[in-house]
Amino acid sequence: MQVHWVSFIAALAVAASPAAAKTISVAAGAPDANEKLQEALILAEPGDVVELGAGTWTLTDGLSLDVDNVTLRGAGTKDGEGTILDFSGQQGAGEGLLVTSDDVYLTNFAVLNTKGDGIKSKGADRIVYHQLRVEWTAGPKQTNGAYGIYPVESSDVLIDSVYVRGASDAGIYVGQSRNIVVRDSIAMENVAGIEIENCYDADVHDNIATKNTGGILVFDLPSLPQQGGHNVRVFDNVVSDNSTPNFAPKGNIVASVPTGTGVLVMANSRVEVFGNLLADNGTANVMIVGYRYPYEDEKYQPLPKDIAVWGNQHGNAGFAPAFPGGAEIASAMGGHIPPVLWDGAGSAIVNDEVAVLSLNLPDVGTPQSEAKPSPADLKGETSEPLAGVTLPATMEARVQ
């Protein structure tokens, strides 16, 4: 299929583009579509738009983009009318699309059934993921790729209005980055719906995380270049019915997430969980825990510190606690455990009008089998609220 070089109307170009910005249109359906599309992504120049034609693209190898300030735009995310990048026959590469350049805008296409991750961006500052679908169409399977949308080691990340389903690790995973907004998105039937890991300054709001194993996770792990995760706000989300049995490959940290987890904070400091609708999560609506694995990293801080929970609406929860010993605790407490669960490590304030269960394990070295569960009152005065994340105006302008 031909690559058309259409001169771009200057008035439409974003402010930062040079005058010569152009649109490169690539059509679906050709036998060499993979090569033609990859060629367009290589030959694009800063300011260009690479337009992906409507239809199903049968791709055999991963795509990659390494040119700054390029827009990759499809015709939509719906089967039958949109731009569907189908990686079912993928033979190589660790992801469907890899972005390694700055100021990239990805919008209006779907990435299906990649062998590894869906879309990964690494060291890609000011990236915008907007109106995308990343899906493993057979639903939860251990052989699905790990992450759906996967920005890492980046500053200024916007994920807006995406849909991710079936990831065997996290649907939306932001790792080792700073200044992040994840909003207005849907994550369902992943192991983790949305995961913020080893990040500084993130707002996760107005998302729906449902039918995952765990809805929204805020983690900090040892032995990584960026750690000490802090300043994360999880607010105004719907986190409900996260009931899919954990299907992550063993060994990965999310494989330890109990089925029925709503919001889970592990390690980190300054995490705020407020204004969310939390319901039908069988283990707990909110869990706050330390990192309870052996580690060899002097700089690592395994405790959750200064975690604040307030103003959330709680529906049914704690009716099927899926952590070791959970069932016994539930039966001792009349069939279910309270909707907020704290392992007793670090510090947390919970001002929601619901009961809190503490496992009373302040030392992360103490095995969970020594838990002495009891109700806990964590009400108190929270720190001055976090200011929240502001992204560069050029990024917000992309999605207006």
Next chain:
Amino acid sequence: MKRIAAAAAAALMCASMAAALPEPAPNQAVIDGRDLPAKLSAFGIFRPGTSEPIDALLPYTLRTPLFSDYADKQRLIWVPPGEKARVAEDGHIDFPLGSMIVKNFAWPDHNGGRPVETRLLLHRASGWTALPYIWDADGKDATLALAGRRVPVSFKSPGGDAHSIRYAVPNKNQCKECHSKRGAIVPIGPKASNIDFAAALSRPEFARFFAEAPATAMPMPRWDDPATGSIAERARAYLDVNCAHCHNPEGSASNSGLFLRWSDPVGVNYGIRKRPTAAGRGSGGMEFAIRPGDPDQSFLIYRLESLEAGIAMPEVGRSTVHKEGAALLRQWIAEMPKAGH
């Protein structure tokens, strides 16, 4: 001096003229330029109509090479007239602008041993540029494949196994995935600890290209030669060459926290009892990248022995399992003491 003069003269002429001279040199203007020539012949690296390199380029080998589907790789260096390459303090080789590194990929029993692919690294004013060329069916020239391509290749590996693979010629971006340092392209192979000029030291080009012979206090062993190092040393050389171009703090896999350079300490960030970070199903259901004493519970081995996208490591450049390399790493892990857990 005569040779230098001839090379300089040749560089000023176009490729076809240069090819007619008794001492042909590559086309310096094309190396230095901004174009991405559609045909490899534009560079004047090979005798016209063949895949035999001209004598002006200097061949080199590596003590421990990167595994590329059992390909026989022919490596050549070009340094422009009047310039010299120098070995930097940290052992990497500083090539002057206008230098070129050429790598041919061939299998002795495929297509008469003629190369399937030639990769170029050009040191241009804008930085290093990586270009993949695929040889035409008639073997007379090769054509630029910016977007990469899969090429059917059949061969027997040294152990006698027959392989029929869809060999992946990398695209320009994939070249960079491995050749990346802080986001810029750099050569990987030519470093003092690993480069071997034994076959070229006596050639006049050597003295013209290099200010001094690359020497190192810490040479890497040959991964497959027990006379050059212990199992552990050879395993670590293998990991350096096959993994550390991405697995270093400035490479494509910096976020993994797994760093496998020859100089890295063998601790948790070297994979020892390191839990998976973003491995996904690459963990194979195992807890650690390397579990001392237990290669079958070390997912580093699992990923090395897999061919499946999403599991296989390295992520690009491999469509066969390197049985012999994996065996070396298995032995290394098996011999590690289990204690200290």
